[in-house]
Amino acid sequence: MGTSLRAAFDRELEAIGQDTLRLQGMVDRAIERAVESLKQRDRALAGEVIAGDQEVNDLRFKIEEDCLALIATQQPTATDLRAVIAIMNVAVEMERMADHAAGIAKTVLRMGDQPLLKPLIDIPKMAELGRQMLRASVEALLARDADRARAVAARDDEMDELYFAVFDELVEIMAHKPDTVERATYLLWCAHNLERIGDRVTNIAERAVFITTGAMKELNIKRDEGG
């Protein structure tokens, strides 16, 4: 006999947690490969990232369906119920993050053969930061670690600083050389996608806090939202 009386629920939630980790791994790779395709101007790789989005969508729906079935069959309450609801939300956030990665890959395809406007420095940093934050937020969620979740959310400020640095730099270039506007805009789109990934990590962190405390609270008010 299991130690918990809700062993059946625990087993099934554990399986959904494993799927959540798997989804995080898929999104992580999508971000990595999307930015790699940008760096290397590798259109084949960009195409793979776009095609791979379907697999992410499928797993997101599986997680949602499994959560629904778990609620319907095991009648979770309190922390258990919050955990299931939180994971459903987080699966949606991650699926959207993969859409952002696919957005970068689509931009790579649009860029065609035009050379990069400038060497990439901050954009790969944003990607690396986003991936680290994503991993940490999902780990905090599954470990029910609210402190760690808050720490992850705080790192979104770093992401925003990087984004505004890229933004300011590209606007500067465009102002001086109008013929660079198209290429600069492409890079701006990529940076914007990464910045949105940071926002979605913050949402995951909020859900991790929600599981342990029951509080629904925004963890990071953004400077461009007048916070």
Add this chain to the structure above:
Amino acid sequence: MGEQRPQPKFRVRDLNFYYGQFQALKGVSIDIQPRQITALIGPSGCGKSTFLRCLNRMNDTIPGTRLEGQVLLEGQDIYAHEVDLTVLRQRVGMVFQKPNPFPQSVFDNVAFGPRVLGMIRGREQAEGVVEAALREVGLWDTLKDMLEEDALSLSLGDQQRLCIARVIATRPEVILMDEPCSALDPVATLQVEELMHTLKRDYTIVIVTHNMQQAARVSDRTGLFWLGELIEFGDTARIFTHPRLKRTEDYISGRMG
């Protein structure tokens, strides 16, 4: 290659059952898969317990009853003339609503079936069987020093698990459970449910329950009986997330008129 389903443990076809003039079951057809938990739900008087009792011919003892159709246990018609009822009930054991241990010791309760069926001889063999069965139901550590105690002195939850041990001591293939938790408190109920989960590794379980949430929690497949008919049957997760019939939805949502 198509999906290979194992041969069903029970294959029931067009089963009709009558108490005198009253038809309690109407054209019930169902396949019960091995090593799964199949839950049968439905309002009182819908036929679910009658159906359960058809699976090991417990209704035979009720005068004025009549059965049509087929009940195949691994392909064999259990209502055929040559069927030995003792063997059938050893293969298809039953646990009842109220724990019903014999007014004997814990040990003798568990050893009863194997002794009657001639499966064991002597104290030593009996000890092995009793220990194995009590371990399987998670009672050994609690009861190993109380084997000579009166079984009726146990808590109701432990009595019910003892009754399950008494059934599995005879090495059945199928365990039928008729409202096995309705006399138990929530903790004992969850213990029995978790026990069912471990038992399904070795046994096929069919449970009748009034408690829809219990059916949802424990079973792999759920069937809804309504006025003697099996109106919907399928994977439990599907039944409780998107049932096909409005009537099923109303029943599981507590909106049945």
